[in-house]
Amino acid sequence: MITRSTTKNIWILAIISLLAGTALMYRKAEDLQITVGRKEDERRKLTRELRAGNLHSAAIADLDNFTINEANATTLDILRHLDLEESDLEYRTVSKTSRKIGGSTLYTRKFTIKGVMAYQEALAQADWLHNTNKVVINKIVIRPADNESGNLVELLVEGTLYGLDKS
Amino acid sequence: MANVVLFSRQGLLYNDGNRGDTLAVFIPSREQVRRYGDLHNPTTKAVKDSYGTADQTPLWRKEGDTVVVYGLLSEELFERRSGVEVFLPEDFAPVGTSALFYVFGDQWLVHGVRTVGENGVATWGSSKIDAKRAGGMVPALVEAISDRMLEGAVERILVAVHADEDLYDNIRKALEPFKVDVVRFETLAKAVDKLPIYEHRDHGLLMLTTGVFSALIFVLALGYMAWGVFEERRVDAQVVAVQEELKRIQADARLGKIQNPKEVLAIISRPLKQRPSAILHAAGDVATVFGDLQSIEMTSEDPSAGSNNRRRVNNRNPNPAAATAGTVVVDAVVDPGVDRSLLVDQERVALSAMESRPWIRFIEREGDSKKTMSLRIGVQVE
Numbered sequence: 001m002i003t004r005s006t007t008k009n010i011w012i013l014a015i016i017s018l019l020a021g022t023a024l025m026y027r028k029a030e031d032l033q034i035t036v037g038r039k040e041d042e043r044r045k046l047t048r049e050l051r052a053g054n055l056h057s058a059a060i061a062d063l064d065n066f067t068i069n070e071a072n073a074t075t076l077d078i079l080r081h082l083d084l085e086e087s088d089l090e091y092r093t094v095s096k097t098s099r100k101i102g103g104s105t106l107y108t109r110k111f112t113i114k115g116v117m118a119y120q121e122a123l124a125q126a127d128w129l130h131n132t133n134k135v136v137i138n139k140i141v142i143r144p145a146d147n148e149s150g151n152l153v154e155l156l157v158e159g160t161l162y163g164l165d166k167s
Numbered sequence: 168m169a170n171v172v173l174f175s176r177q178g179l180l181y182n183d184g185n186r187g188d189t190l191a192v193f194i195p196s197r198e199q200v201r202r203y204g205d206l207h208n209p210t211t212k213a214v215k216d217s218y219g220t221a222d223q224t225p226l227w228r229k230e231g232d233t234v235v236v237y238g239l240l241s242e243e244l245f246e247r248r249s250g251v252e253v254f255l256p257e258d259f260a261p262v263g264t265s266a267l268f269y270v271f272g273d274q275w276l277v278h279g280v281r282t283v284g285e286n287g288v289a290t291w292g293s294s295k296i297d298a299k300r301a302g303g304m305v306p307a308l309v310e311a312i313s314d315r316m317l318e319g320a321v322e323r324i325l326v327a328v329h330a331d332e333d334l335y336d337n338i339r340k341a342l343e344p345f346k347v348d349v350v351r352f353e354t355l356a357k358a359v360d361k362l363p364i365y366e367h368r369d370h371g372l373l374m375l376t377t378g379v380f381s382a383l384i385f386v387l388a389l390g391y392m393a394w395g396v397f398e399e400r401r402v403d404a405q406v407v408a409v410q411e412e413l414k415r416i417q418a419d420a421r422l423g424k425i426q427n428p429k430e431v432l433a434i435i436s437r438p439l440k441q442r443p444s445a446i447l448h449a450a451g452d453v454a455t456v457f458g459d460l461q462s463i464e465m466t467s468e469d470p471s472a473g474s475n476n477r478r479r480v481n482n483r484n485p486n487p488a489a490a491t492a493g494t495v496v497v498d499a500v501v502d503p504g505v506d507r508s509l510l511v512d513q514e515r516v517a518l519s520a521m522e523s524r525p526w527i528r529f530i531e532r533e534g535d536s537k538k539t540m541s542l543r544i545g546v547q548v549e
Contacts, residue, residue: 003246004367011374018381025388032395039402046409053413057420059428066435101434102427108435123444130443136436136467140443143462143500162435166423 063164066134070107070163078111078161082132089115089125094158107163110138114156116145122155129157136160170249171329171352173271174241175295181271183329188250188369192269193226194277194293195255199238206234226253226364240365253365257281257291259355265322266315269352270338271329273304278311304334305341312345327352439467439495441548450497450544453527456520457513458503461539465497493549494528499542 002010068081075093079085094110117125119142126140139158146154173181175194203209203217209229214236218225224240237255244251256279260267269277276296283289301307312324326342328335329352339349425431439446443465451463517530528545 002248004248005246007248008370008374011378015374015377015381018378018385022381022385022388025385025392029388029392029395032392032399036395036398036402039399039406043402043406043409046406046413050409050413050416053416053420056428057416059432060420060422060425063425063428063432064422066432099434101431104423104425104427104431106431106434123447126443126447130438133438136438137443139464139466140447141462141464142447160436164423164425164431166425 064166067162067164067166068134069166070105071165071167073107073109073163078109081134081161082129084113087115089113089155105165109161109163110158111135111161112156112158114154116152116154118151119153122153125155126157129159134161171271172244173275173277173295174244176238178241179243180295181275183272186249189244189247189252191244191251191253192256192259192271192277193237193253193364194295195226195237197292199236201236203234203236204232209234224365228362228364237364245367248369248371250369251365251367252363254357254361254363255291256293258357258361259327259352260325260358261355262358263323264325267325267327268308268311269327269329270304270308270334271352273330273334274299276304276307276311304330305337308338309341312342312347316345326350327355329353439548441495443467446495446497446546446548449524449526449546450499453520453524453530453544454499454501454542456516457540457542458501461500461502463497463499465495467495493547494545495548497544497546498533499544500539501542502539 068078075091076085078093079087079091084091090113092112092114094112096107096109098105098107100106113129115125122142126137129135130137137157137159139156141156141158142153143156144154145152169188169190170185171181171183172179172189172191173194174191176196176199180194201218203214206213206217209227211224211227214225214227214234215221217234218227218236220239223242224245225236226238226240227234227236229235240253244253256267256269256277257264259269260279260281265281267277267279269279271277274297276298277293278296279291279293281289281291296307296311298304298307301310308326312326315322315324324345324347326338326347326349328338328349335349335351342349422428446467447463447465450465451460454460454463513532521527521530526547528547529543530545531543533541533543
């Protein structure tokens with residue numbers, strides 16, 4: 001039979017154990033909350049970096065799409081860049097300049113594209129170049145073609161093409 | 168009903184077996200009783216020390232200035248988990264009683280006698296009689312009371328019975344000739360000025376409540392900690408995921424040695440948002456109002472670039488009207504043919520054309536050659 005002293009001792013031991021365990025776990029839990037708070041701060045910082053990184057990544061992708069690699073910017077590469085390698089339009093680079101922006105060099109080419117075609121084709125060609133989203137069209141001139149009759153017009157496009165050292 | 172127990176230095180003599188708190192009656196022996204006049208603030212520990220017992224609990228109380236120790240508590244009673252109160256037999260005797268007889272079951276008869284000393288102080292002496300050895304409870308009780316009455320003293324005798332109903336009735340009948348009232352022991356009231364010579368309470372409920380409360384806060388603390396662990400793991404997983412995403416982005420987002428893509432993007436011009444054919448067609452459409460269209464020339468500038476140091480794509484000074492944000496200027500050359508209208512007429516035609524084409528912001532006429540007329544047409548693109 002469990003005596004009063006034993007019962008009392010068991011109860012006291014159990015209560016002390018429970019209270020001690022409670023204190024220990026509460027302290028551990030408080031430490032964990034501090035740790036969680038610190039890690040939350042770290043996560044927020046990383047998320048900010050990620051957001052900035054996403055913007056950086058988007059800017060890189062945008063820039064990559066919009067510019068040609070200057071390391072191999074031959075006329076054929078430029079025509080490929082503009083999806084015009086199979087076209088009979090006349091491409092000519094008018095000028096090429098470079099400019100330092102921070103640690104990068106931006107190469108700017110002024111070019112012209114010329115050709116004779118029907119008026120509707122000229123409009124479509126202008127749209128095609130525009131839709132490539134790889135050049136800036138500065139000027140479009142459409143006028144009647146010399147020595148031609150009918151509906152043919154001469155299309156002259158002046159534009160700007162940018163290049164970067166991507167390698 | 169409380170559990171009634173009779174005990175002496177020999178141990179428990181009688182136990183009625185009822186459940187609940189215990190009301191114990193102790194029969195002290197003369198050898199055990201001691202009096203201490205020098206214990207002014209007595210405690211159980213001090214009394215223990217004075218009495219010279221280390222393990223057992225003394226049965227004591229303060230009477231006047233004297234601490235009286237009546238004996239030692241039975242170990243069995245001390246270890247009872249239920250509450251225990253110990254009294255002396257005389258504690259139940261009403262005022263004026265000079266002799267008492269308590270019947271506990273069919274075996275034990277407690278006999279107490281009150282004596283007054285020379286100093287006028289009344290003391291009680293108690294003894295127990297084993298009725299089974301004396302030929303049964305009723306004969307033993309009758310004999311004891313007879314002996315007492317034969318002493319000739321006029322006194323009030325108390326007979327209380329804690330036994331079954333049959334024995335109680337038998338005792339009542341046997342004592343009728345003595346004209347002694349027989350009462351049930353349970354009906355006796357303790358004297359209000361008499362404190363128990365020992366008591367302990369049943370702390371089971373308190374312990375249980377404290378235990379349950381402790382367990383509850385233990386569970387809460389455990390839950391709090393578990394939640395913290397869960398949160399830490401969740402945040403760790405998020406941090407790892409973000410770090411991996413960052414690494415992936417950093418690995419993917421490389422373009423040569425370019426570290427400042429936004430800066431580069433801010434410098435370069437961007438294409439117009441509108442299709443050039445729409446602008447050309449809008450300008451050409453309005454130009455044909457003035458004659459046969461000879462040529463059309465669209466000059467675009469990126470309105471969003473806005474950089475003053477950006478080189479212009481043509482060398483003309485910008486027309487103030489053309490500098491209006493969201494407007495593209497288209498130069499058109501038309502052949503008005505033989506119809507060389509007056510300037511007033513041309514203005515009327517231009518106004519009419521602009522009214523029906525709200526996207527045309529302005530029409531300006533430039534220098535004429537002999538055959539053609541040059542127009543500057545502003546087309547709203549935003």
